[in-house]
Amino acid sequence: MKNCKGVAGDSISLAFVKIITTVLGLATTRILCSFLSKSDYGTYSQVLLLVSSVSSITILGMSDGINYYYNNNKRDKKGQEYVSTIFFMQLIVSILGIIVITIIRPQLMIYFKNDNLKSLLVFVYILPLMQNLISMLQVLFISIGEAKKIAYRNFIISVSNLILFTIGSYYIRKVYILLLFTTALNGIQIIYFCIVLFRSGITFKMRDIKLGYTKSILKYCIPMAMFIMTNSLSRDLDKYVVSAFTNAETLAMYSNASRILPFDIIMISFVTVLTPVLTRILGEKQYIKAQKVYSSFLMISYLSTVILAAGIIPVASNAMCFLYSEKYVEGTSIFVIYIIIDIIRFMGLSLVLSATGNSAILMKISLVSLGANAILNVILFKIFGVIGPAIATLVVMLGAGMVTLKCSSKAMNSTILRVFNIKELLKKTMVIVMICMVEYILSRLVIKFFTNNFIILAICYGSYLMAALLIFKKSIIYYYKELNNI
Template sequence: MYVMNQIRIGAILSYFSIFLTFIVGLIYTPILIRWLGQSDYGLYSLVLAFTSYLSLMDMGVGNAIVRYIARNRAIGDSKTESDLIGQFLRFFLGISVLTLIVGFIICIKVPDIFRNSLENSDIRTAQIMIIILTISFALSFILNVYSAVLQAYERFAFLKLSSIIRIVLVPIITIIALATGGSLISMTVITTSVNIIILIIGYLYCKKIIGIKVTFSPIEQDLKKEIFIYAFLILLTSIADKIYWQTDQVLLGILKNPEVVAVYAVAIQFVMIFMTLSVALSSLFLPKLSKIVTEKNHITKLNELFISISRFQFFVLALAFSGFIIFGKEFIILWAGSSYEQAFTIVIILMIPFFFDLVQNTGLVILQAKGLYLFRTISLVICSILNIIISIPLIEQYGSTGTAIVTAIFIAVGNVILLNYYYYYKIGLDIKLYWKNIIRIMLPLLVLVILFYKIKFNFNLETVGLFVSMFLYMILYIITIYSLCLNTLEKKSLKKIIKFL
């Protein structure tokens, strides 16, 4: 009961934090764009995308912490749990030192990498930002061990509240800093400082509230090997994800200019919101699924969870994506300015295949829980490498639209078609039943979207009129979902959630 309450509270807080992120972004991003200008905003986005590769120094071990601590909790082996945490801390101490070395090497190489696309003053600013972010990553790696332990212990309420505090604090302090003459460097210091403080609070929670014990005794060689293989596969997947969502911006920064990066960065912001909507729920189930796969005849439970969670994710994501299809162009022009209008096209190109990948995100969590990530990793790495190779000439000829099309094609192949094949033939998930469910609930929504898209031009889509139209669409969407798409169990669950709130 406690665990289910934590999952329920975690899910509610997750979606609240996403809503809050959207509202904050609604106010915060236009302020940044207008105060910094398109060039500086593009530089800021470029540096964040470039340094985000340092997060790969995690090497997939962060995800492994959740899986193996949760598994040890299920079998009640507290001694191995303490040893595991100690080994993870020792590992990340070494990784932090390595991160500092790699980060400073990158900093030195920045003038050579961006000499054709950045001014000298921009290069100096980028170097300082990279140093700050490198130090932040080095500290975060060690402290993130305790965040992973909190997730393994299913303390979702605390984790999500921490996330909400971060979402609110960073923009408020940044706006105050910019209003008093702050710069890109000030923004970087503020963001990293808030993140580190939140992580320190998580460490104190682990030590004082949960009473986590850490020992540095060696763990069994077989277990160490198993963790290494699992973490390595997660690492390769993370590299592929970075190629999909960050390398496009880096390539645009090298081959084009910061202004083009700024437009693409705005598009990626919307894509990341859709991604967060999906991950917010599915990520809560890794500890639970890690326990289920230890049971005999667990495939029935996995199928039930896979389809039920995917249906719920479809309802949430379809509202966001269909709303964006109808109102996205007008919203971006109002929100960021007419110079960012192309971001709408980029989002649509990327999200058409990515939507179907996100809806079934629980499948990825099942792969993690079962330790069957190899096929996903290999297919994703191959697709991501081909993505880079084909994107470079298309960026030179077609700019950001060209690289978006290439990325979308490989998302469809690697993340949807190949994975569904694997889910069906290797895991034993009932993919045919899954798609019957998805198509059945998708058809009435397609009719609603087409009708509303045609009649939207009868509304005044400037400022207040735009938001009134969006609210009206949301009401019609909810009515359609409830009356035509939800099954009896989902309606009961919805009533329970409303009652809980």
């Protein structure tokens, strides 16, 4: 791949750095699991769960709004005015969020049944706003062509996280110290983003705030907000159900087992770079070109994700022990279900629908998904126990993904069969299944000679990866070149 420029080149650059940062992130998690008690790690997980939910509610679709309004008006002053107005709106919404959390604080204490959470709620006030600002600033970075700087920033933050969390976990072992480290690093990121954007001519001035834009911004952003919020709640709903019916220790196990791992790393990197590109192409109504781009994106996303993810399933228990320590191995079955969820995640991406302004469709899909997920989570928990919510998430995500894929195809004046080669996908899936079966047989032999989880993973998963990459090398390169020719 001599040509590392263009959309695909930027995406691979982001993915390469993200692989490194993800490894550092997993190392950080392993340190936390090793040195924190299950109770402390459960408390830490509860704080992160609340931060995730509050962030998803208060973002109100504004990162998508930044992308939509700035990239459609970036050549005139209107783009600057939209940016300033959206950031001002985010600040107001976040302040309202803090007020609501303060009001419902007693109910949160009752729900989570954890007195240690009370003193940590201050981070639920601060971190969601910081995360939302970072998400919105990152969109502007991509829009001005600074995608690679985001990759470098991610690397530096991951190294800093690893160092600070190692010190905090090993020497101090206090959850609030770890959250203080996170807050400080988020603050540094925001300052860095603002400095670079100011130098590029993007400023946030009071005089650029146009309250008259509020109505049009909300008209686009609120349906997106409903989509993002309900998607996030659907993603975290299983943890809320586990919290309601069990304790902090069980939540600690479930949180690790259900953690999103970097199997979709290539896909997410392509989404980051392709979002403004597809927004422009679809805005110019170049539907044939958009179909070609989206088709190549779907195939390279599926291929890269299934190759990285499927090979972990035959050695799932060893992976759980290696990633999170032996005390979390009881969550292996949940871990496997979430690997399958990671594989099918590409189907439900909002890339095309958000680019074409079809946020109302996304809102409807997500609302139905949330309702179905809420019902299934409780029912399946009662039937299957702690694994039930994971099964519910898989079923709902599969259904929502199919609907999203169908609507995305329709938005480009196409059909699923035109943009997604199902026959080719099934062939490739069968090959992957066969390689996994061979890997499982190999693992049964390897564990007779080795007990170290790292060695078992290195031999079995390493052999699987080499075989899969050799078999699918031509296909990956083909789709890479297709995207790079945009």
